[in-house]
Amino acid sequence: MxxxxxxxxxxxxxxxxxxxxxxxxxxxxxxxxxxxxxVFDDPYDPVIADVIAAQNPGLPAVERVRLGLLAAWTSVPEPVGDATRDKIRLIAGHARLAAGVWENNRRTEDLIVEALTGTGVGRLEARVAAGACLGGLTAALLDWASEPDGQELRERIMTALVLMGEPGATSRVVQ
Amino acid sequence: MxxxxxxxxxxxxxxxxxxxxxxxxxxxxxxxxxxxxxVFDDPYDPVIADVIAAQNPGLPAVERVRLGLLAAWTSVPEPVGDATRDKIRLIAGHARLAAGVWENNRRTEDLIVEALTGTGVGRLEARVAAGACLGGLTAALLDWASEPDGQELRERIMTALVLMGEPGATSRVVQ
DNA sequence: TAGCAGAATGTTAGTCTCTAACATTCCAGG
DNA sequence: CCTGGAATGTTAGAGACTAACATTCTGCTA
The missing domain is CATH 1.10.10.60 (Homeodomain-like)
Incomplete structure (x- = not known):
């Protein structure tokens, strides 16, 4: 590195x-x-699937994924040192590596899809929900790295997840 | 091919x-x-940016992108021959190629971001909105190719875009 | 029609990532 | 000590891509 x-x-x-x-x-x-x-040696997070499965089943799939990711990120401690920032910056500045993020996201996407279909959501709906939320999340991540200033990553991710939803809907998060 | x-x-x-x-x-x-x-020699579509810019500025950014893409897809004729299907199938079945789709999406993402920030949307919000919508769209595309049956691609994409939004919101599309 | 300029194509040689087959060294337990 | 397995090394090679230079092809002009 x-x-x-x-x-x-x-x-x-x-x-x-x-x-x-x-x-x-x-x-x-x-x-x-x-x-x-x-560059891509991140540990994989099975917690995400559980938290998403725990969201209110009455909500649309996108909302469940969104609120689930939101809940997952609030509980994760900020582990972002210079090394992580350098790594993400390296990725963000290199088209091929940035695309490579998606090779990793795929595992997470499959995990989310599995969690959703297990509770009765249709496959297409589950895939679209997972793809959309991960797309927004990844965009925020790469955007964060491209900035010189040092705003907290978690705060940035939370903002992104909130931006993706309807105003006021965040009150429905299940921890 | x-x-x-x-x-x-x-x-x-x-x-x-x-x-x-x-x-x-x-x-x-x-x-x-x-x-x-x-594999990735698709012609690039500048129409998308215009249609998105034309959506109601009072709506949240994600909604504008979503409704914009929806409008763009309704106006595009279905040009999907066996060649296109084979191509997408090839991509969907190959992790490295699937990730490569994102190297292409990046151009589109930048275009959308530009269209949004030009009408006063914040940069992060624009990026997240574009990333999320393209994420959902790409997920639907790859899912479509992985299926044996021959449902129409456009119909599938429309369904995906509708699934991403709040129920009932599609009536606000501006063509 | 001959000849010329520039475009398109080819040749050769090389770098770099990644793989396979096989040899060697290191280390713990008997 | 010594022996078997793990870690590491060596060598050879395939395959994507690049650079420098030679060749052929094509359209246009004198």
């Missing part, structure tokens, strides 16, 4: 990473399936 | 494509910057 931040993603070769780590190129690929994987 | 559909994207080499086209490998790269570019 240090090399990426310093010289850029494309400009850093796997050979250089391996050398900096005092290891052979082969060993690098045994730990990371691809060069991109170094 | 025929080779991709027949043997798969990863299994088809540029050398094979070039040979099938009766051309050298070098010439291939002079027409397509990357192998992926063969």
């Amino acid at each position: 240090a090399l990426f931040v310093q010289r850029g993603f494309d400009e850093t070769t796997v050979a250089q990473i391996a050398e900096a780590a005092g290891v052979s190129q082969m060993t690098f690929f045994r730990y990371f399936p691809t060069k991109e994987a170094v | 025929a080779l991709f559909v027949q043997r798969g994207f990863d299994e088809t080499t540029v050398a094979q494509i070039a040979e099938a086209a009766g051309v050298s490998q070098m010439t291939f790269f002079r027409y397509f910057p990357t192998k992926e570019a063969v």
Whole structure:
């Protein structure tokens, strides 16, 4: 990550990473399936599915996902150091990496879809709801990273999730 | 595209494509910057921005984007042949290509953001609105391709856009 | 019609990511 | 000590893409 931040993603070769780590190129690929994987090593969050499933089933699917994500983010502590910010900034400034975020989001999307269809929501509706909310969330994330100032990430995400809904609807969140 | 559909994207080499086209490998790269570019050669739609800008400025940004896209899709004729369906199916079944859709969506997202901020919407709000709506739309598109049956694409997209909004709000569309 | 300029295409050689097959070193337990 | 498995290394190669340079093709002019 240090090399990426310093010289850029494309400009850093796997050979250089391996050398900096005092290891052979082969060993690098045994730990990371691809060069991109170094950037996308986020732990995956199964809590999200549970929180979404817990939202009021009487609401439209989009609202349940939105309120669920909102609830999930309020309970998560702000773990954002410079490293995370650098990482997201790196991603935001690189079209190929930014697209790569979606390879990761897909797992989360599937998880959300599963949680929704399990409670009787139609498949298309579930997919659209998940895709829309993750789309808004990701846009906010990348937007946050592109800014020089240091506003809190969580606050920004919360704002984004609120912006996505009808005014006043946030009072229906189930923790 | 025929080779991709027949043997798969990863299994088809540029050398094979070039040979099938009766051309050298070098010439291939002079027409397509990357192998992926063969799949993503959609013409870009500047109409979208105009239609979105035309929506009622009193509504929240997400609603304006949503209703704008809805209006844009109703006016577009259904141009979906087998070729298009094959293409989308190919993308939907390949994680890397599916993520690549977002490299394309980015242009559209920027266009929408520009249209919104031009009428006084805040940048974050505009980005989130655009990201969310494109997220839902893309989810519907990929979901459509993954199905065996032949429901109309436009109908599917319309349904998706309606599902994203509050019930009854669609009456506010401005053509 | 000959010839010329520029566009299109080809050749060659190379870099870089990633894979596979096989060899080597390291380390814990018997 | 020594032995078996894990971690690491070496070598060779496929495949996407780039750069420098050579060649052919095409349309236009003298």
